[in-house]
Amino acid sequence: xxxxxxxxxxxxxxxxxxxxxxxxxxxxxxxxxxxxxxxxxxxxxxxxxxxxxxxxxxxxxxxxxxxxxxxxxxxxxxxxxxxxxxxxxxxxxxxxxxxxxxxxxxxxxxxxxxxxxxxxxxxxxxxxxxxxxxxxxxxxxxxxxxxxxxxxxxxxxxxxxxxx
Numbered sequence: 001x002x003x004x005x006x007x008x009x010x011x012x013x014x015x016x017x018x019x020x021x022x023x024x025x026x027x028x029x030x031x032x033x034x035x036x037x038x039x040x041x042x043x044x045x046x047x048x049x050x051x052x053x054x055x056x057x058x059x060x061x062x063x064x065x066x067x068x069x070x071x072x073x074x075x076x077x078x079x080x081x082x083x084x085x086x087x088x089x090x091x092x093x094x095x096x097x098x099x100x101x102x103x104x105x106x107x108x109x110x111x112x113x114x115x116x117x118x119x120x121x122x123x124x125x126x127x128x129x130x131x132x133x134x135x136x137x138x139x140x141x142x143x144x145x146x147x148x149x150x151x152x153x154x155x156x157x158x159x160x161x162x163x164x
Contacts, residue, residue, distance in 0.1 A: 015032075015109065016032075016108050017029060017030060017106070017108075017109060017133065018030075018087065019104040020100040020102065020104060022069050022070055022075055023070065023073075023076065023101070026138060026139065027100075027140060027142075027143055028109075028133055028140035028141070028142045028143070029089075029142075030145065033145050034089060037103055038086045038088060038097075039084075039086070040080055040084040040085060040086055040099060042054075043055030043066040044056050044057070046065075051071050052068055052069075052071040052072040053065055053066070053067055053068075054067070054071075059088065059095065059097075062095055064088065064097050065097065066086060066098075066099060067096060067097065067098050067154070083101065083102040084099065084100075084101060085103055086100075089145060089149065091146055091149045098145075107140065109135070113133055114131045114132070114133055114134075115131055115133075127151075128147050129143060
């Protein structure tokens with residue numbers, strides 16, 4: 001086994017992933033990070049927030065920032081329809097909402113179904129891609145949602161929050 005495969009399996013255990021779509025691509029995140037899935041409601045806009053931060057919503061007394069991943073990944077102008085959902089995530093000690101086109105299903109992947117991500121230019125910073133999950137004709141781009149949401153350009157979660 002090459003070091004890459006061993007590292008991949010160490011950081012991407014077999015497990016359950018929530019599959020969702022952004023544009024034409026299907027992505028997967030660790031289901032254990034997902035608190036709930038909600039229908040999209042227009043958030044309250046925050047002045048001077050980056051474009052991809054749509055605003056905040058009050059979720060049972062918790063103010064939750066809402067990130068539109070289509071804007072973050074430069075996937076064109078987002079449209080909001082009956083399939084648009086917000087995935088509520090628990091990242092570190094923060095709650096964050098992530099707008100996606102639609103949620104597909106929860107998928108279980110074995111280590112054999114997870115392949116290393118190729119080293120190519122991508123819309124998504126490849127630091128956040130932990131691998132590609134293959135299921136028959138489907139391919140899921142597996143995202144390390146902790147790394148993505150705590151990255152400096154997101155500015156939502158401090159790295160120290162993840163270490164605790």
